[in-house]
Amino acid sequence: MARVLVVDDADFMRMRLTRLLGESGYETIEAENGAVALKKYQELRPDVVLMDITMPVMDGLTAVREIKKIDPAARIIMCTALGQQTMVIEAIKAGARDFIVKPFQPEKVLGAVKKLLG
Numbered sequence: 001m002a003r004v005l006v007v008d009d010a011d012f013m014r015m016r017l018t019r020l021l022g023e024s025g026y027e028t029i030e031a032e033n034g035a036v037a038l039k040k041y042q043e044l045r046p047d048v049v050l051m052d053i054t055m056p057v058m059d060g061l062t063a064v065r066e067i068k069k070i071d072p073a074a075r076i077i078m079c080t081a082l083g084q085q086t087m088v089i090e091a092i093k094a095g096a097r098d099f100i101v102k103p104f105q106p107e108k109v110l111g112a113v114k115k116l117l118g
Contacts, residue, residue, distance in 0.1 A: 003046040020110070053080050068095035099112075
């Protein structure tokens with residue numbers, strides 16, 4: 001079973017993604033900001049990371065860069081609100097492999113995760 005790290009500062013967003021992924025057979029881990037995500041990534045080495053961009057403590061862009069330093073093969077999908085295109089481009093340059101737009105459609109989330117898992 002593939003493990004997905006869900007990173008978002010909004011509790012409801014983490015719960016929604018965790019439920020969706022769990023119902024589709026994925027094991028999930030949650031983090032409320034990039035700093036916690038980095039720590040959990042180092043400890044648990046999830047197969048995929050779903051990362052919000054705008055968060056307190058450590059934003060998603062910084063977290064992507066830090067995760068890629070410790071694991072250049074990390075598979076990261078950015079979750080972005082409309083209007084954050086510049087941030088998405090920076091995240092892709094930093095090593096994120098895909099992005100989904102909030103409010104997201106369940107099939108787009110699952111499709112992005114499946115694509116990265118091969």
